[in-house]
Structures are given as structure tokens and as C-alpha cells.
Amino acid sequence: MNDKSSNISKRRRTARAKDSADYVAKRAEVLGAAATLFKQQGFHSTRLVDVAREAGLDRATIYYYAGSKEELLQDIVGGVLDTAIAAAEELRANDALTGMQRLHQIFVILMTSYEENYPATFVYIQEQMHQVGVQETEWAQLIMKRTRLFDRMLIDFIKEGIEDGDLRSDIPPRLHENALFGMLNWTHRWFVPGGSLTGRQVAETFWSIYTGGALTDAGRANALPSPPVLSAVTG
Template identity: 70%
Template sequence: MTEQSNISRRRRTKQAKGGADYEAKRAELLKIAAQLFKEQGFQATRLLDIAQAAGLDRATVYYYVGSKEELFHETVEGVLDANIAAAHALIADTELKAIERLRQIFVTLMVSYEDNYPATFVYIQEQMHQVGTEETVWAQEIMKKTRQFDQILLGFIREAVAQGDLREDIPARLAENALFGMLNWTHRWFVPGKGMSGKEVAEAFWSIFTSGMAHASVPA
């Protein structure tokens, strides 16, 4: 316990001092952890596995990170930050209509799920329902960012309705739940490299959402 406390104290000192080498090593560990979560799954991956893949012993890894959960949290938050940044970039593009912004962020999100598989899916399946009840700093920050992203998505839908590209008789929240609920359910069956790509899945879902499943020759 004393040794672990000493390591934690030294880690905090290193974090406070920062430095390019320290940040580079943390970034490397995040990348390695994400890859192992992808190959082995979160539960099966040990911090020792991450250490060995990085060419470090376990004690040395503790100078950079306290647990595999910490690495996992940073991976998830990094994905969320990237998606929020992508949404803001779409907002800044004044040439796009709201329906085009909605389609692009929808595809971006599914491609992100694929690129970060299975870290994001593990979060959706195992931890997302817990975050709302947690009082940790990380959980509260994730909830804040999740609500921010949610409001952006709702904004795209409401603008698309106002511009006449989506039905106005369907509440925006219901439309959002239907559209993005399809993506969130993919954690139950989607595996990269087996069948359709993430982009192809998103495009198919988008077609179903905007056009329906009825054959063109069948009267509405």
C-alpha cells in the first residue's frame, strides 16, 4: 500500500510538471490500450498486457496511469471530444443545410464507433447507464459533454424541420431517438471487417430513416 501511494504521488508530480516526453508516453499508452481493448475486449485486458505491449514493466506504467479504467476513460472522452469538434465544424460550414449536417454527423458517429471499436461499444453496453448516477469528476464531465452533443443533434433536426426537409408532425426528440438509437444498438451485432463497413451501415440507416423501407412501387 505504501509503495503504491509513493508511486501515485510521483505520478502526480510528473503530471504536474508535464513535459513532452511524459505526454508522448501517455499518448502511446492510450493508443496501445485502445488497440488491446479492440483485440481482447475491455474486461479481458489487464494493465500488465498494456505494459508489456509498450515494452514497460507494470510498475513503470503506474508512473503514467493509475489503472486500465483511466486509460479507457480517456479513450472514451477523446472520442466524444472528436465527435463534438466534428459537429462544430459542420455548424461553421454555412454552405450546408441542416439535413446535410445531420447526415454527415450521423455517418461520422458510426465511423467513429468502427474506428474505436470496441472501446466506444464497451462504454455504451457496460458503462453508459452508470455514468449518469456517478458523482466522479470524470462522470460529470462526460455527462456535460454528452448533453452538449445531444443539444447539437436536436438543433440539426429542428432546423431540418424548419427548412422543410423533415416531417414537422414528429417531435424532434422522437426523431433523434429513432435515428441515433439505431447507431447505439449496433454494439449488439456490429464487428468491423465482417460484412458492411461502418460508413455503409450509417448510409443504409440514413436511407431507412429518410425514405422508409417501403418499395418505391408501393403506394404510401
């Protein structure tokens, strides 16, 4: 008579400790299935039984690869922010770049990484990780802190662009940011990798709109009387 209780938690821990290629690969598959569904239906609406079906497993088997539904989410979106912050820090440290160049770079890098890590980053955006709404967990707090850090770097790039005289100073940095990265982040609602456009093409197109506008020369002539929009009301 053996009392070896199976205890899935312990078995998961030992399996993860072994770190075999097979286990890691299968785990990635499970995370991928979860990410797909989280993207499609949202985290809360997604049932673990659906994740299991998507991955071709039984629901209980999920727990052989992840301790909880939360863990799936955290592992999916975990590296997203770190990657972005690392890229921004590298740009900031490069003295040869202007603010505009840094802004352009991070913009393109973000979009291409959205594409590469699809759908992980879009899950991150969709689930509003930056909001308090998530939870009061330590993990959520960390995410929020890192998000604010990244945000501050973007604002700094923009301020640099304004101080250099490249970006319009009649628009507050925050509005510059929300316009530019609004276009970018909204891609989570419509962009699908493998479609007619690459992430890079989308990014460059949006960048050209942000910097130069969407009008033709003729259209610009038609629209000529364009007073500074904010000073009229704020001043």
C-alpha cells in the same frame, strides 16, 4: 545503503513526463488491451489482471502506464465526445449547409469515427457515460455536460430539417433523434470493423432507411393506408 524507494507512482510520472515514443506506444497498447476487454465484458466485470494478460504484462506493470482502472477508462473514452462535438460545431458553422445536410454529415461522421476508434467509442456507449450511474466525480459531470451539449446540437439540426419542411413535423424532434441515432448507437452491439460492411456503408444504408424507408414501391402500395400515427392519439 540507499533509501530510494521505487514508488511506482513517481516512476510513472517521470516516465510520462519524459514522453518517450516507446513509453507512449506501450501505453497505447495497454489502453487498447483494456478497451478490448471493456468492450467485451464491460468495465466493472473486467479485472485488471485480465487487462495485463491481454497486454502481455504483469498486473502490477499496468500501474507503470496508468494510475488506476478509472484512468484507463477515462483515457479510452476521453477524446470520443470532443471529436463528435468538434465535428458538429464545424457543420453548424458552415452556412452553406441545410439542416438535413448537417444531420446527414454528422450521422456518417459518427459512424465512421466509431469504426476508426474502435472499440473506444463503443465502450463509451456501453458504459452509459451519459447516465448519472457513473459517478459524482468531476469528470463524470463534465462528460454529462458535454453530452447534453452534443445532444442539443443534434436536436437543432433536426428542428432545422423540420422547419425547412424536409422532415415530417408530425414526429417530435426527440423521436426523430432517438430513431436515427438509436439505429446508429445500437451498432455497438453487432458492428465489427473489417466485416462485410464498412462503417460508411452501414451509415448510408441506415440514412436511406431513415429518410426514404425500407419498403419497395410495391410494398409502399400495399401499406398505403398510413395515417399520421401520433395525431390520432395525442390530438
